[in-house]
Structure formats: C-alpha cells, structure tokens
Amino acid sequence: MSLFDGKKVIIIGDRDGIPGPAIEECLKATGAEVLFSATECFV
Known part of the structure; x- marks a missing residue:
C-alpha cells in the first residue's frame, strides 16, 4: 500500500524544472x- 494509493492528484510542473508528464509517470x-x-512557465 502506497501513500498515494487511491488518491486524486493535480500536477503542475515547471518548464525549467521538472515537467508535468515526468511527475505524472512517477505517480x-x-x-x-x-x-x-x-507544464507551466513561471517568469
């Protein structure tokens, strides 16, 4: 059983950091x- 098992998540990645799809694959x-x-660009 995982900490995120059965949880719903919203992911906002950073263009110069970790992009959203990469976080999504991990989760x-x-x-x-x-x-x-x-993936957003925060300027």
Missing part, C-alpha cells in the same frame, strides 16, 4: 489517479 506507479497534468 502512476504509486496508484494515484492523475486528474490534471500541465
């Missing part, structure tokens, strides 16, 4: 349900 293995994933 899929934990059993989390990804509701929204995006």
